[in-house]
Amino acid sequence: MSGRIRTGDELTEDQTLTCDVCVVGSGAGGGVLGLELAKRGLDVVMLEEGGYHTRRDFDLNEAKAYSTFYQEAGNRATDDLSIGIFQGRTVGGGTAINWCACFRTPPEILERWRDTHGVKGLDATTLAPHWDWLEERLNIREWPLEQSNRNNRILWEGLGALGYSRGTVKRNVRSCAALGTCGLGCPTNAKQSLLVTLIPEAVEQGMRLFANVSARKLETQGGRVVAVHADVLNPGTNQPTGKRLTVKAKVTAVCGGAINSPGLLLRSGLTGRGRVGKRLFLHPVVVSNARFQEPVEAYRGAPISVYSRQFINRGEGRLGWLLEVPPLLPILNSLALTGLGPAHQDQMARLPYANALISICLDGVHPGDEGGTVALRGEREYSRFKVDYPLNDFHWEAFREALKVSARIQFAAGAEQVSSPHSRPVVMRSEKDLSLLDDAPYGPLQLSVLSAHQMGGCAMGGSPETSVVDSTLRYWDTDNLFVVDGSVFPTALGVNPMESILGIAHWGSQHVAAAV
Amino acid sequence: MSPSHVGPPSLSRRGLLKRGVFGGALLALGGGGALFLREGLSLPLPEGLQVFGPREYATFQAIARRAFPPREGWPDADTARVALLADQVLARGDPLVAQEVRTVLGIFDNALAGLLFSGRVTPFSRLSPEAQDAALEDWRTSRLVFRRGAFHALRSLAHAAYYSHPAAIAATGYVAPQGFHVADAPVWRGPADGSFAGTGGSTP
Structure with a gap:
């Protein structure tokens, strides 16, 4: 299999692809998963709604960066505008534009997930070798x-x-010049984002990545996902070109992050018995x-x-x-x-x-704190979801x-x-x-509140009555569908979430691979 | 104390936008038509507007003039062409967002809306600077979340546009790092381009 990164301008015909695993999203969850699956010799197709932006595009222009590399051109917010939401939308996802802070998941959070939410087999000891590998590979080191x-x-x-x-x-940096512009994309590739590490490695292993491709719907039959239907976007305008990409995979992994992952499931009629889109946490x-x-x-x-x-x-x-x-x-x-x-x-x-x-x-660790919700908006809405977070x-x-x-x-x-x-x-x-x-x-709107960390919406847990995915990240009611990103967190973390998402994706890749 | 998530009732942004449009139309039919249609400020239109019509452009620029009054060493709102830059920001985003901003600007400037919200009968863009400041303050402190949200959205858009102008950036004292961006850096797309060699920083 010949790996390659293709962009919307190259996709001038409708196409149907077959593969072992379709990974929807190229951020901290999808990027790790794509590599781990490709390393196992699996045929992986990755879809990314954002563009393929590299150091050539990271020209330190702040206005351009927010409008190009962030969700909704930097304007994502709760429905009442009371919380502004910064979230990546580019190959590499948030790892390409975040501020490089790396923390392992606090043990007490993992214990809470086990004791309160019924998550099984996911503790600090289990995750340690995965974090060890990631910290070595991404050069995650103390900044003196x-x-x-x-x-x-x-x-x-x-x-x-x-x-x-x-x-x-x-x-997660290597030979960092400490420019201070991490949020605009790294112009020197010092930031060890997935854009310049695991994703290229996965492509070298044969993964096919399609940027400017927006997954619109998962088609299901008999309790299985049989196709991912996607629109090709114009890289210049972000609008659909009218061309379609259909991926027929043995297994599908949704990795669009909190907000977009529950949004895709809802758009596909997969409501998780009413749990999809619930327990959205924003680290306000x-x-x-x-x-x-x-x-x-x-x-x-x-x-x-x-x-x-x-x-x-x-x-x-x-x-x-x-x-x-x-x-x-x-x-x-x-x-x-x-x-x-x-x-x-x-x-x-x-x-x-x-x-x-x-x-x-x-947020999400106190009795009664259910966080926010993600829901669909009107038929005409393309990229926006209805995000509510009552304060x-x-x-x-x-x-x-x-x-x-x-x-x-x-x-x-x-x-x-x-x-x-x-x-x-x-x-x-x-x-x-x-x-x-x-x-x-x-x-609301008397005090400015922001969010740069989004979690939950497809919570992991011990019962289909209270969660969306099980303790192997598998969607409860669909055999060959997984969710692998920060949306599976049953609560927020209290630390910057990137390394937690990386670690859980690395750990979870075994379950996705086993389902092929 | 446990969170109850029971707050004061508030109408959604979309719901209020709809109410704004429909409510305005109904009131116009009921006898407020002259106010509803009262003309706002007219400004020469720059080339290249993609989102704003003449009225929205003038209203937004009027807001920008209050946000960025003349100040030594700083570009004023007209020099920085804030409304044009804001138009460009909106043009890069979701068309429905652009439409919502247009609607908000329409309500913001509308004389009938002004009468309903705060008793003024002159379009915002035709008010004196002092009255414009008072109108902005009225939106900022409104008991309606929608109006506070509209103020917040327009203010944020104005600031994002203004501080993208090179002269405004320079006036803050910020100088972007020079010599690090490589405009012709190769773009690797796969093994056919050779091995990926992009990992690890480089300092010029």
């Missing part, structure tokens, strides 16, 4: 504190001054913006190299969070800041002196406390001013102003 940029060192110093726990982050994020007297240049250097899980567990019924910093490129910073007009401009004019802390909330007092309490903690850390590190992400920012000039956060309004 001495190489951290000022933005991360502010977090480190603030945490230290207040006696909070802190750690350094592992990154609030951003605390600070200004320092000395230059921070938060747009340079490794974006994330320091973290704290000091507040991840605040007791039952209280949402906890992970603390990190984001890179502050102009557009991203303009969106992270709230307000309009001269006040907003004042803050943008001080961009080199800006620091921000992000509180990434661990309520449970979240507002955590966001308020997280903003207080962040401001405290920023002041401890020397900030001269901290502003909140309220639509009219709460501006604080010292720790004694923290109480202003208590008086601010908390409601």
Whole structure:
């Protein structure tokens, strides 16, 4: 079998392909799975809705990057627009445009999946050899504190001054020049994304990858998927060209990520007894913006190299969070800041002196926290799903406390001013102003909330009554259908999810292969 | 405290967009037609508009002028051609999103909607700068999630467009790393192109 990456402009005729496994999606789940299957000698066809973008395209143009490499041209959001959602849409998926933070799944999360959700045979010991292999292959290594940029060192110093726990982050890079632009695609191929590692290796092993191809429907007969029906997209316009690709595979693996995977299943009439699209978790994020007297240049250097899980567990019924910093490129910073007009401009004019802390909330682990939902929208909708994520007092309490903690850390590190992400920012000039956060309004679109990590929607579990896939990632009601991506997580993680998805895909590939 | 996910009732973005259009039409039939049809600002149209019509273009540019007033060392909204850049951003995305933004801009500028929401009878784009700021503030602080969402969407689009302009980027003090992008880097598509050699960073 001759492997090759083809793009929409090359697909000028309707085609029907046969293969052993059709992998829908080329991100952290699909990319790993594709290689593992190809290494076993299986004939793999991979479909990717996004384009095939390489270092040639990664020209550090922020506006182009968001509109080209992200879902819905960077505009994905919940239906009421209260949570902006950043998610990759390109060959390599999120691994091509994320900020390179690598964490193994926290053991207590895997224990929760076992004890609360009935997941069997998936613990830290089982996953360890898979993570070991991935960390070696993707060069996942600790990023030394001495190489951290000022933005991360502010977090480190603030945490230290207040006696909070802190750690350094592992990154999947090789000979990294620390440009700070990981979110725009790596122009030097230093980032060991699947785009430049496992996917090319899989293609060398014979995998056929079709970019600009949008899987529209899984056709089922007698409890089995018999075909994947896909549209070819114009790489320039993202609109369907009218050409179709049909893949008839022995086994199909849906790897489109949380939101798109449940969306494809729903579009195919596969509702998982009403569970598909439920328990969507977004790691909702609030951003605390600070200004320092000395230059921070938060747009340079490794974006994330320091973290704290000091507040991840605040007791039952209280949402906890992970603390990190984001890179502050102009557009991203303009969106992270709230307000309009001269006040907003004042803050943008001080961009080199800006620091921000992000509180990434661990959703899905408290009683009654069912997260959000993914559903279909109207017939005319092509790329958008209806994503709902109700925010309520449970979240507002955590966001308020997280903003207080962040401001405290920023002041401890020397900030001269901290502003909140309220639509009219709460501006604080010292720790004694923290109480202003208590008086601010908390409601949808009164406080800016973002998501860069999407999980769930096709939850794994011990029963078809409560989950979508079983503990081998197989869709409960269809013999030859698997879901292999972050959508199978029964809860969020409380850490950046890439390495968890990679590890579970590597582990899960044995089950997919066995089904061929 | 456990989450209940029971919040105040709010109408969906799509539902409200529909209500905005249909509600406006019904009110027009009921006697508000003169206000519904009241003309907004007219601006010369740049070449290359793909999404915005004349009215949406003028409304968006009017919002941009309040978002990016003249400031030394910075391009103003007209220099940065914010509405044109926003039009280009929308043209690259889902056509239905573009249509929704057009609808929102129509409601935003519409005099009848202004009367219903806040008692003003002049299209947004024809208001004084101070009155425009007040109207924007009214949308930002509205008790209706839809109006807050519309403010948020238009504000985000304006900021994304403005800060894609080279002069605005330069004014922030940001300088993109130079010399790392290779515009003619080979694109590997498979073994027929030789072995993949793209792994590992390179520093010029």
